[in-house]
Amino acid sequence: MSNQVMGPHVDIDQRSASVLPRQEDIADWASGRRIFVSSLITDMLNERAASRSAIADIGADPVMFEHELGAQDVSADEAYLAGVRGSDVYVGLWGPRYGVRMSDGYSATHAEFLEAEKQGLRLCLFVGDANSADFDGQQRDLIAGARNLYTTSTWQTIDDLQERIRTRLMALAAEDLAPWVRLGPLFFRATDISGDGTKLIIKAQVRSASVHAELVQLRDARTQIVFASTAESKVVRIDRLSSTMRSTNVHDETIELSVVSQGQSASAVFRLGSINGVPSDEVQKKSLAAGLFGEPASGDSFSPWGALTAPVDPLKLIRRLGLDDSVLRPIVTLLITQHLFESGSAAVVNAVVLGPSVVGKRRLKVTWTPPKIYDNVPAPSTVTIEGLLSGV
Known part of the structure; x- marks a missing residue:
């Protein structure tokens, strides 16, 4: 397995996938x-x-x-x-x-x-x-x-x-114990995540020299970037990076982050709850299925939904990278969860299940629970999409 996988705006610490906890x-x-x-x-x-x-x-x-x-x-x-x-x-x-x-x-x-x-x-x-x-x-x-x-x-x-x-x-x-996280263009496993809503502290054992080097660059640039785990997504800024070299190309990192915003940018379709009587969760479902599986976003090319049903592909960063299954599965879960939280589609992501590769395709099933729009209405039913992925 290579030390890292590079693609457009992505660097993945693949070697950390083999690390077992104490x-x-x-x-x-x-x-x-x-x-x-x-x-x-x-x-x-x-x-x-x-x-x-x-x-x-x-x-x-x-x-x-x-x-x-x-x-x-x-x-x-x-x-x-x-x-x-x-x-x-x-x-x-x-x-x-x-x-x-x-x-x-x-x-x-x-x-x-x-x-x-x-x-x-x-x-x-x-x-x-x-x-x-x-x-x-x-x-x-x-x-x-x-x-x-x-x-x-x-x-x-x-x-x-x-x-x-x-x-x-x-x-x-x-x-x-060591979940995958995203910090801007970087993907690695964290050994500890803590915070109080305004600050986050991430601890990780990074085994990729390039991921470590990019962490240093991100710290020095002081730019706003996205932090995502399967539990949350936030816009953050790196305040401090403490690093100890354990051995060649193995760094114990402590990354201190300031939370700039919660990272959620709910679309107009979510805020309205529906368009022409079509529930917002159905709109989001069609958009995501179109991006992931190549399915039509709607049956009517002149749909009043317009750009709101444009295909959305949370996995575009990692398609064609040929990632090992031990890395691919958690990162697929991370990217899809991040999209569902940031788009306002999900209050809870119930499951992201990626099947084995069969003739270059993998079956993907995603289930989530939309947020309640009003307090005085019943909780919404879960939403599920399922189809075949190519290029992962």
Whole structure:
């Protein structure tokens, strides 16, 4: 992997993607975190035991029907779905059998997976030898559908499965403990973000010499730039940069920022709430889908929406850069989240899911909740766009 990726007005510290947090930080992350294990129970006793061990190894709490969810005065269906809803991470172990269909038409494991998707749980999907002729047709359909959006892993032995689950959970911890951020044209992972609304302090371990050099230039220029994370977007100015060289091309950075503005520039369509009776969230949805997927912004070229439905592509900075998946996925999430916050489209970004590359295309699904325009109206329903991305 190269030290950084350069494009028009973008510099990405790719090497920081491989940095793992300290064991004590992982232990803090895992403490109290509930991890739901989903599989056919009788078919996978050894696999479930391995999953339980892997979860306990990092200090998290396993949630399993035969241990944590049994002996309740509710139906089994209610117990396992409540278990999913009360968890933070979903571990799915899918073997050759689909399982017995319940009253809703799904097997228990399929229903658990759908509930985990609905609740926005982090997903860890492991599939046995799906090339085997022993797989049920329904199970093949479930796996194929999941692989449109999610990357799955196989396993060879019980010990191999246990280590793969542990490794995946460690990667989730790293993503949470060192999230990707954007500072002007620079993208890197932050180890700490703190602030009081007027000031921000960002700590990071930067492993790209060019990213470090550009941070120094941004500090000296004292210009206004955008800071974005998956939680916020603000216009800022660098007040101070403290840097310690840990080793060649590795700098521990402390970046002190002044907040100039919140970075939100809601469009006229959002402030009005609708145009000619068309809800603003629908306008924003069409505009974003047009930019991301190349879909028509509206069915009428003489639409009164005019420039408000012009295609908007938050990913134009990183298209054609050929980023590794470990870098691409979080940066896609970051850029789309930044656009939704800055445009006033979203109060909450519920999920950004990028699928694996298939013949040069990736399926992307984005779900967000628009802000309430008036206090005396019900909360708006979530908005979802889904389609195929090219050039990423």
